[in-house]
Amino acid sequence: MTLKKTLTIAGSDTSGGAGIQADLKTFQEHGTYGMTALTVVVTMDPENQWAHNVYSLPIDVVKAQLKTALSTGIDAIKTGMLSTEEIIQTAGQAIEESGLDHVVIDPVMVCKGEDEVLNPGNTDAMIRYLVPKAEIITPNLFEAGQLAGMKTLKTIDEMKEAAQKIHDLGARNVVIKGGKQLDHPAAVDLFYDGRTFTLLEAKKADTPYNHGAGCTFAAAITANLANGLHTREAVIQAKQFVTAAITHGWKLNEYVGPVMHGAKNRFEVPEIELREV
Numbered sequence: 432m433t434l435k436k437t438l439t440i441a442g443s444d445t446s447g448g449a450g451i452q453a454d455l456k457t458f459q460e461h462g463t464y465g466m467t468a469l470t471v472v473v474t475m476d477p478e479n480q481w482a483h484n485v486y487s488l489p490i491d492v493v494k495a496q497l498k499t500a501l502s503t504g505i506d507a508i509k510t511g512m513l514s515t516e517e518i519i520q521t522a523g524q525a526i527e528e529s530g531l532d533h534v535v536i537d538p539v540m541v542c543k544g545e546d547e548v549l550n551p552g553n554t555d556a557m558i559r560y561l562v563p564k565a566e567i568i569t570p571n572l573f574e575a576g577q578l579a580g581m582k583t584l585k586t587i588d589e590m591k592e593a594a595q596k597i598h599d600l601g602a603r604n605v606v607i608k609g610g611k612q613l614d615h616p617a618a619v620d621l622f623y624d625g626r627t628f629t630l631l632e633a634k635k636a637d638t639p640y641n642h643g644a645g646c647t648f649a650a651a652i653t654a655n656l657a658n659g660l661h662t663r664e665a666v667i668q669a670k671q672f673v674t675a676a677i678t679h680g681w682k683l684n685e686y687v688g689p690v691m692h693g694a695k696n697r698f699e700v701p702e703i704e705l706r707e708v
């Protein structure tokens with residue numbers, strides 16, 4: 432038996448909910464074979480309010496991992512936290528050389544609860560090296576605003592405007608993760624394929640424990656693409672996966688509560704409503 436191979440180019444979240452840990456757990460739940468090219472290690476300081484520290488890996492180490500992984504013939508690639516312009520450019524080049532279509536760009540700029548942008552020059556590098564390679568790009572409201580040259584998005588109309596702009600930058604499909612942040616009755620994400628704007632709505636989960644939700648959503652899309660789903664179906668099923676994961680989010684300690692990556696396969700499959708807007 433052979434498995435579809437999914438590669439994440441992303442950071443290590445030592446706390447286990449986001450980053451490559453989220454990606455690998457999600458890949459596993461989808462029956463794909465997960466591989467990694469690590470870009471940074473993120474640690475959290477238990478003596479200082481769980482403050483994050485980001486340690487970038489040397490560029491040679493990133494390149495060596497990409498060479499290893501891509502030599503095996505990957506079916507789908509996801510990018511996550513890329514901390515420097517050099518790493519962004521290197522990831523872009525590797526994707527280009529791979530010739531792969533199934534490329535999911537999760538343009539991570541901040542960690543939840545930390546409002547510092549990783550490095551302002553990174554946005555321009557993402558627009559140049561990564562956005563045009565995306566079969567699907569998955570920014571949150573802040574990241575979509577940065578990519579589109581807008582402020583943090585606050586309404587569905589602003590989400591539509593940003594999705595159009597990001598599509599114009601070369602991403603073939605855009606998913607803007609609104610989640611529960613938007614002033615909207617449902618947990619809502621917007622999918623734009625260049626023709627139709629579709630809202631994906633789920634019941635808002637009554638929990639503060641959602642660390643890693645963004646990474647998990649994007650990783651589920653990646654695995655679904657590797658498994659042969661079309662983009663729209665890949666996104667819908669990923670929304671079910673992440674909604675279940677958030678619904679069963681749990682408290683790791685007093686600072687962080689990760690999603691439960693395996694919830695969809697163990698508990699109920701949530702209802703997602705689709706609406707063209």
Ligand code: PXL
Nearest residue numbers: 442443444449450473512542
């Ligand atoms: O959730 C964004 C994110 C992505 N990648 C890594 C992280 C985080 C947030 O903590 O640590 C490695």
